[in-house]
Every structure is written in C-alpha cells, then in structure tokens.
Amino acid sequence: MDKNTLVGFVLIGAVLIGFTFLQRPSEKQLIAQKHFQDSIQALAKKDTANKAKAAAFTDSVAAQAVDTAGTFYNAAKGTESFTTIENDLVKLTFSNKGGRVYSAMLKKYNGQDKKPLVLFDKEDVSMNFFFYNKKEKIETKDYYFQAVNKSDSSVTMRLAASNDSYIDFTYTMHKGNYMVDFSIKANGMLDKLSPSVNYVDIEWNQKLRQAERGYKNEGRYAYLMYKYDGADTDHLSEAKNADASITGRLKWIGYKTQYFSSVFIADQDFEKNVLKSSLETEGSGYLKNYSSTMTTYFDAKGSKATNMHFYFGPNHYKTLKAFDAGKDDANKLELDKLVPLGWSFLRWINKVFTINVFDWLTGLGLSMGWVLFFMTVIVKAVIFYFTFKSYMSSARMRVLKPQIDLINQKYPKKEDALKKQQETMSLYSKYGVSPMSGCLPMVLQMPIVIALFMFVPSAIELRQQSFLWADDLSTFDAFIQWNQHIPFVGNHISLFCLLMSLANILNTKYTMNQQDTGQQQMPGMKAMMYVMPIMFIFILNDYASGLNYYYLLSTLISIITMVVLKKVVSDDKILAKLEAYKSSDKPKKKTGLMAKMADMQEQQERMAKERDRLKAERLKRGK
Known part of the structure; x- marks a missing residue:
C-alpha cells in the first residue's frame, strides 16, 4: 500500500467519526425517544390483551351456542351419584352418569374373601348408548340421568331434555330371579331425535374378575359367548386374544367365567355385532377383557319400547334352563349353553x-x-x-x-x-x-x-x-x-x-x-x-x-x-x-371283525405268493 492510499483511508475514517459525533442526539432527544418507545410497547401489550379477551369471548359465545343447541344441555353437567335396587338374590347399583349398571353383587355366593361375590364394580364395566339427530350424536356416557319412580326392586334412570321430553332407562328385578328387565323408551322426543333412525348403537365393555383360586383352570371356562337368533351358540377363543364381526342377528351376548356370567339379551335382537376378547395378566385380579358393539331397534317416536334383559348370576344348568320353560323352539334363549357339558351326545x-x-x-x-x-x-x-x-x-x-x-x-x-x-x-x-x-x-x-x-x-x-x-x-x-x-x-x-x-x-x-x-x-x-x-x-x-x-x-x-x-x-x-x-357240532362261523381279519390274512397270503412267483420268474430270466 503506497503513502497516498494510506492517507486516503485515514481521512475517510476521520470523516465518518466526525459525522457520527455530530449526528448523536442530545440528552433531551434521548429521553423523548425512550418515552415514545415505551408508549409503543404499552399499546402493543394492550392490543394483545384485547385480542385474547376477544378470542376468549368468541370461544365462550361459541361454546354457549353449542351447549344451548345440544339436545340434553341441561344434563351435561352434574355430580355422580348412585342408586341401589335389589331382590333376594342380586344387589345392583346404578350410576346417574350414563344411567348404567355400576355394580352387581350376588348375595348367595361368596368370593375368595368370603364376602358376597361382586361380579363387577366401578371401572370394571362400562355401557354407552348412541342416539342420533340431524346435528349431533348423543352418547349417554356424557350425561347425568335422574333416578325417578324408584322402588326396592326397580328404578327408572331418566335423561331429560325438558320436563316433557326425555328418554327413560327402566330396570326391573323380580323375586327369586337373576334376570333383570331393561327397557328404553322415548317420550316427547320426536322433534329432538331423528325419526328416520330406528336403531340405537351400544358399546358394552367388562373386565372379568378372577373369582376362583386357579387362574389357569378358571380361564379355561371363561370366554365371550353369543347366540344366533334361531340357531346355535358360539364363542370366541378362551386361550388367546380374539375378535369377530358378525353380520347375522344375535339373541344374546354373554361374558362368562367358570361359574358366573353377565348376559345382555335383546328381544328385538342385536345386529352389526363386533366382539372382542383379550387376555389379562395372571396376578392382575382379572381373567379377560371383553368388549362388544352392536345395534338394536329403537323407536324415536316413543310408540314402542326397546325391551332387553340382563342376566347377572351363576352358570347353573337348571336355573338357566328354566328361562325356556313354556317357550317354543324359535323363542328359546338356550342360556343353559353357558354351562359346558360337552357336545352332542355327551351333553345329552x-x-x-x-x-x-x-x-x-x-x-x-x-x-x-x-x-x-x-x-x-x-x-x-x-x-x-x-x-x-x-x-x-x-x-x-x-x-x-x-x-x-x-x-x-x-x-x-x-x-x-x-x-x-x-x-x-x-x-x-x-x-x-x-x-x-x-x-x-x-x-x-x-x-x-x-x-x-x-x-x-x-x-x-x-x-x-x-x-x-x-x-x-x-x-x-x-x-x-x-x-x-x-x-x-x-x-x-x-x-x-x-x-x-x-x-x-x-x-x-x-x-x-x-x-x-x-x-x-x-x-x-x-x-x-x-x-x-x-x-x-x-x-x-x-x-x-x-x-x-x-x-x-x-x-x-x-x-x-x-x-x-x-x-x-x-x-x-x-x-x-x-x-x-x-x-360241539355247531359250525364255527366267522362273523364280523374275525371274518374281515381272516379275509385280510388270506389276501396278504395271496399277495405274498404272487410276489414270490414274480421274483422266481425274474431270477429264471436272469439265468
């Protein structure tokens, strides 16, 4: 670099430094500038807060609109409570959340703890019903029912849209009987449910408790069983996880252990059935985990009830057989098939x-x-x-x-x-x-x-x-x-x-x-x-x-x-x-198997002689 170039760079640097010094704002200008920036930041924060409030208000209005538009918006909030009915054999507890059976206890049988046997309780079981209108799918598990018309052995769980519009789940027990009648009936729901949808979808899940001491032995007899309408019964594998999609009509679906069962029965049959069974780990206190989804008849107009039944009881042959007394073959439930007595002639x-x-x-x-x-x-x-x-x-x-x-x-x-x-x-x-x-x-x-x-x-x-x-x-x-x-x-x-x-x-x-x-x-x-x-x-x-x-x-x-x-x-x-x-002079007649064996021996002897003859001929030709 020559002398002139160096002098040029120095002069340029001096000019830039001088310009920067001369352009520096005064102290008053700095204070004013800071005040301006603080004002801008305050306005930005206020704008953000206003936007958040506006969004929250919009969400609230939207949520309120959805809630108030819901068919059962009054039943969407509540506190879970329980209602109990019983007879001399079974004690049932119902939850107002979903209007479902929450617990089932058998009075005549004890568990391994020597206390009355509980088939299921709390989270062991769930049941959800789906109703439909043009705007929404209504799942009963999301709503709180009201217990009305309660007696010692019956109760109606009501899902109310208003005082005059509701769906009733009615459960009725009978003395000396493990069968529980269950009906669903709409009242004043014609303008709130789709009249063209003549069915209700159902989800039923249950974890089967281990009730006996031997997990492996009890598991052999625990399986998900079902009966075709007008035909025989069948079941999913008891030894492995299994599932089945059944297009045919089913009369009932049963969740059975070695000695006890929960059975869901439909007078109008179940359709579009999807059944699943999975094994639980030994030591967990459970045997199997069962789930079913199905469809059955439902009249949104309320002119006809959907009639179903639950069986919560023992797998006792004569108890189950008694439900078919006086019925013709086409209407028999054949719940006695829950007792494994062997096939065909053995069962007879x-x-x-x-x-x-x-x-x-x-x-x-x-x-x-x-x-x-x-x-x-x-x-x-x-x-x-x-x-x-x-x-x-x-x-x-x-x-x-x-x-x-x-x-x-x-x-x-x-x-x-x-x-x-x-x-x-x-x-x-x-x-x-x-x-x-x-x-x-x-x-x-x-x-x-x-x-x-x-x-x-x-x-x-x-x-x-x-x-x-x-x-x-x-x-x-x-x-x-x-x-x-x-x-x-x-x-x-x-x-x-x-x-x-x-x-x-x-x-x-x-x-x-x-x-x-x-x-x-x-x-x-x-x-x-x-x-x-x-x-x-x-x-x-x-x-x-x-x-x-x-x-x-x-x-x-x-x-x-x-x-x-x-x-x-x-x-x-x-x-x-x-x-x-x-x-004796009696002729020694060969009959049956003896005669067949003698014939076989004679045939073998003829074949052996023929082989010897052919072998001799081959040896003779070889010479």
Whole structure:
C-alpha cells in the first residue's frame, strides 16, 4: 500500500467519526425517544390483551351456542351419584352418569374373601348408548340421568331434555330371579331425535374378575359367548386374544367365567355385532377383557319400547334352563349353553343322567365329597355290564395262552409272522373267541367317562365345598407349593392328582398282567402304557380337585372290580366252556371283525405268493 492510499483511508475514517459525533442526539432527544418507545410497547401489550379477551369471548359465545343447541344441555353437567335396587338374590347399583349398571353383587355366593361375590364394580364395566339427530350424536356416557319412580326392586334412570321430553332407562328385578328387565323408551322426543333412525348403537365393555383360586383352570371356562337368533351358540377363543364381526342377528351376548356370567339379551335382537376378547395378566385380579358393539331397534317416536334383559348370576344348568320353560323352539334363549357339558351326545348324557343323579344325591343332604363318591359308584354300576364283557373277553384269551405259546414256539422267525398270525386266528375261531370283542364294551363306556370329565368342573355346587384335605373341590388341592413357576407343573402339586396318577399306574400294571394272552406286542408298547398315567400329573395338576377325586375313586373301584372278578370267575370253568364249544357240532362261523381279519390274512397270503412267483420268474430270466 503506497503513502497516498494510506492517507486516503485515514481521512475517510476521520470523516465518518466526525459525522457520527455530530449526528448523536442530545440528552433531551434521548429521553423523548425512550418515552415514545415505551408508549409503543404499552399499546402493543394492550392490543394483545384485547385480542385474547376477544378470542376468549368468541370461544365462550361459541361454546354457549353449542351447549344451548345440544339436545340434553341441561344434563351435561352434574355430580355422580348412585342408586341401589335389589331382590333376594342380586344387589345392583346404578350410576346417574350414563344411567348404567355400576355394580352387581350376588348375595348367595361368596368370593375368595368370603364376602358376597361382586361380579363387577366401578371401572370394571362400562355401557354407552348412541342416539342420533340431524346435528349431533348423543352418547349417554356424557350425561347425568335422574333416578325417578324408584322402588326396592326397580328404578327408572331418566335423561331429560325438558320436563316433557326425555328418554327413560327402566330396570326391573323380580323375586327369586337373576334376570333383570331393561327397557328404553322415548317420550316427547320426536322433534329432538331423528325419526328416520330406528336403531340405537351400544358399546358394552367388562373386565372379568378372577373369582376362583386357579387362574389357569378358571380361564379355561371363561370366554365371550353369543347366540344366533334361531340357531346355535358360539364363542370366541378362551386361550388367546380374539375378535369377530358378525353380520347375522344375535339373541344374546354373554361374558362368562367358570361359574358366573353377565348376559345382555335383546328381544328385538342385536345386529352389526363386533366382539372382542383379550387376555389379562395372571396376578392382575382379572381373567379377560371383553368388549362388544352392536345395534338394536329403537323407536324415536316413543310408540314402542326397546325391551332387553340382563342376566347377572351363576352358570347353573337348571336355573338357566328354566328361562325356556313354556317357550317354543324359535323363542328359546338356550342360556343353559353357558354351562359346558360337552357336545352332542355327551351333553345329552349329562342333561338326562348325570345332572339328575347329582341333584338327587345333593338333595339327600350329603357333603359334596360323598356325593361324588356315591355318584362314582352309581356310574360304575351302570357301566358294569360293559366292564364284565371286556373282562370276560380278556379272560378267554388268557386261558388260551398255553396254546398261543406253542404257536409262538412253532414260528419263531420273523418271516413266518403271517403263518403264525393265521394259525393264532384259526385257534381263536375254533374256540369262538374274538380278540376285538373286549374293545367294543370299552368304547361304549367311554362317552359316560368323558361326560363326567365335562360335568364335574362345571358343577357350581362344588364351589368352595371342602372334603378331606381339599378346602375347595372346584379348584386344585395344593399340598406342596413353591414360588417359582415350573413349565407343565406350575407352582404346586395337587395331592388328589398325584394319588390318582399312582392309582392309574397300579391299575395299568394289574390290567396288563391280567391281559397277558401270549401274543407279541409292539416294541415299547408296555412302556407306553405307563406314560399316560404319568402324564396325568402334568395335565390334571391344576384341574379341580373334585375331578381328580372322581378319577381316583373310579380307578380304585376298577381295580377292586378286577380283583373280585378274578376271584369269582374261574379260569378253569372258562376253559371248559371253550373246549365244549370247540368239541360241539355247531359250525364255527366267522362273523364280523374275525371274518374281515381272516379275509385280510388270506389276501396278504395271496399277495405274498404272487410276489414270490414274480421274483422266481425274474431270477429264471436272469439265468
């Protein structure tokens, strides 16, 4: 940079500094400027405040306009209060918020705390109804109802638009009955509701409380159930989260546990049904979480009421069956399907035989332990004919064992298996013995055995009834418990289950000894016969102790029966009868399964000969 350029920059800087100094405002000018800025800021703050007030006023006016335009604006505010009605069986509490059932308590049954059992309470349940007009959707959960026309067993919850316009929810209970009548009726609402909308939408949610000691066992019988109008019942899965959209008409929807149910019934049926079921965590105090949305008839003109019903009570077969008394098939509710008695023929056995015998024994004043004892004896007596037939079939084959052993010695090689089988079947035919004749009696008695398996866990009479060391026959009897959960076992060992399994092992050993006919069995078959009794420990450990007690009694009676038959029925007499049959002139006719087996053996023999012939021809051509 040269000297002239440097001098130029210095002069420019001096000019700028001098200009800035000369343009600086005086002290009076600074005070005036500050006052002006403060005034501007004050005006800005005032303007902002005015705008906020204006917005608030606008919102208030708008809100007031919406509120005053609402059909039930007078019911939009209030304080929640409760109303109680009851009969000799059920106590119901209603909330004025939504006009809904708030709590249900059953007087004749106790919870695990030994106090009257509460099906649901407070936030366990919610019910919301949707009504419509041209401007709004009215949800009853947002409004406060008035309790009017109250008596000990009935109440009307009224949602009022005015003194002359309202919707009534009327609940009526009856003495000695778990059913609650429920009706919805409009009055003077023609100009406030859409007359073209002839339905009401409903939302119903409930968390099912765990009422029994065994979460897993109770959960098996807890599921959302529903009945089609004029058809059968169905249910969502009890083992996993599930949902279903049902376009067909439903007569009722039921939220059931093992022994109790909440059922919602519509005289005009439910339509557009969406049902959901989800599992609750063990230890939460709940089993399942159910929800349903549906639609049913509603007359906004008020000329006809919407009639529905609630059932809050036990899953007791005869109590539920009584609701269908005198009704034709088309109008039957079939609430008795809430009691799982098995399918088709099994359910018929339980309805006709098991329940009536059980009620008869209960009516004698016996404790539930003795009721199960005598019931087992009666069942064993009923199926004794089949048991005897099965035993005699095994006994006939057993007394022929020495001759079967000779046949086995005659054909020791594997390639002679077909000849050995043919000679064995020929021997049985000569003596009039069928190896399969003992199977049919066993098959015929199985339906009764399986029917009892379905009935005992469903018998609410066993609930909280003690016997011997079991304090509750409706759940497991844990004589050993621990804190950690072990897969397939849980956190306890049930004594009745353990004794039942040991009794079955003993029965298996004794039966196999009695049925030793000399015929060769498949490798490992004997070992397999002991697997099932051992598996009982893992399968039935958390089932009802009453069920394991029944199976223990049944097994012990079976062992005693076999021992007595062994003493009474002489093997020598059986053999003498067989020899007499063999020596008689009666034709030894092959019938039934024996004939089919003989035909199969002959066919196998022909096929074997054909294979040998073809093989010989191939060898001959090869040479």
